[in-house]
Amino acid sequence: MALSFRETRSGGRHMESVSFSKGLEGVIAAASDICRIDGNEGRLYYRGYSIEDLAAHSSFEEVTYLLLNEHLPDKQELENFSARMRRSRDLDPHILDMIRHFPPDGKPMELLQAVVSYLSGYVEHKIQHSATCDCRNTLHQVVQMASVVAAYYRFREGKEYIKPDMGLSHGGNFLYMMRGTRPEPWEDAIMDTSLVLHAEHGFNASTFTARVVASTLSTCYSSISAAVGALYGSLHGGANEAVLRMLQEIGTIDNLEAWFRKTMEKKQKVMGYGHRIYKTKDPRAVIMEGFLKTLSEKRNDFTDYNMLKKLEEIAAHVLGSRDDPVYPNVDFFSGSVFKLLGIPSYLFTPIFAVGRVSGWLAHILEQRKDNRLYRPMSLYNGPDPRPYLYIGER
DSSP: OOOEEEEOTTSOEEEEEOOOOGGGTTOOOOOOSSEEEETTTTEEEETTEEHHHHHHHOOHHHHHHHHHHSSOOOHHHHHHHHHHHHHTOSOOHHHHHHHHTSOTTOOHHHHHHHHHHHHGGGSOHHHHTSTTOOGGGGHHHHTTHHHHHHHHHHHHTTOOOOOOOTTSOHHHHHHHHHHSSOOOHHHHHHHHHHHHHHSOOSSOHHHHHHHHHHHTTOOHHHHHHHHHHHHHSTTTSOHHHHHHHHHHHHOSGGGHHHHHHHHHHTTOOOTTBOOSSOSSOOHHHHHHHHHHHHHHHHHTOOHHHHHHHHHHHHHHHHGGGSSSOOOBOTHHHHHHHHHHTTOOGGGHHHHHHHHHHHHHHHHHHHHHHTOOOOOOOOOOOSOOOOOOOOGGGO
16 A cells, blocks of 8 residues: 655645555665565576676675675775685684673574674774764674674583684684584585575565664664564574474475375465565575585485475475465575584574675665665554543543
C-alpha cells in the first residue's frame, strides 16, 4: 500500500492517508549504490561486480576495499590496504582478558557485541561522534572481529591464544588462529571466499539496523554493535546451524523421502530453503555447493553433500513447482562447508558477522554521506480517547 501526499503552500507535504507494510516488506527505505539483487534471475552484485566474478578473482580484503571505497583497488592500493588490515589482526591484552573471563555459559554473539562496544574506547570520543566521522578509520579495529571469534573458541576449548599469521588471507588467518595449524591453500581460499559471499546483501535486518543507528550520528561502533545484536536474532542468523540439526534429525540418506513427506504433511519448513528476495536458487548457494563438493573430495566424506543434493532433488518436485516456489539459499550448504573446515556450529553466526562487517561499514558510510534521521510512523490501532478512572473507581 502507498502513502498519499499533497503539496502545501510552504513547499512541504501534507499526508492525506496512511497505510503500512508489516515488516517494511516492499518498502524502499533509501537509495543505495552498494548492492544490487535481482531476485528473479538469481543475481547479486557488489558495486556493480557480480558475486561470481568477485568469488572467483577477489580476496575478502579486496572486496572490503571495494565496498568501502566504491572501486576495485589497483595493485598498490590493495597492498597498502591489506597491510593495514593485517597489522590490526592481533588483539590487545585487555581484550584477551575480556574474552578469557567471559561467562562459560555466555553466547558468542553476546561476547562479540560487547567487544565491539569495548573497542570504541580506543577511538577518540569526539571524533567518533562527529557527523563527518569516516568509519574507514575504525576499520583497523573492527577487522579484529575474526580474531575475537577465534580467541573465544580457543579459550572456550581450554587452549591458548594464537597470534595471527600475516602471510595468510583474512579467512585463512581465522582458520589458523582458531585451529592452530596453517590451513591448506584450498582451505584458505574457501574460507576467505565464504567471507566474500557473506560480506553484503542489501537492506537486511542487521544492515538496516546499522543504518538506523548511524542516522542518529551515533558512533560507528554503536552502529556495528547494534547490527551484531540484530544478527543474533534467530530469524536473521543461525539458519545454517538449523540445517545441520535437520541433517542429524534425518539420520541417513535412506530416510530422506519419508522425512520430507512427513515434513510436508506437517507443513513444516525445510531448513536452508526460501528467501524474501530470491525467486530462484541463491547465487551464493551455487558457489557454496561447489565448495562443499571440493571439501567432500578432499576429506573423502560425502555424507552431507550427498544428503543435501538428494534433498534438493526431492524438494524440487514439490517446493519448486508451487505457485510461490522456494529454492536453496546460502545457508543450505554453508553449515556443512564450515563443518568440514573444522568449525563448530556455535561459531557459524559469529562468522557471518566477520564477513558482513565490511558491508555494515559501507552502509554506515553511505548513510552519513547523505544523512536523514530515520523516523517512520506507526499506525495506531489502540483504544479511542477515554476518561481517566481514579484507582478507587476501577
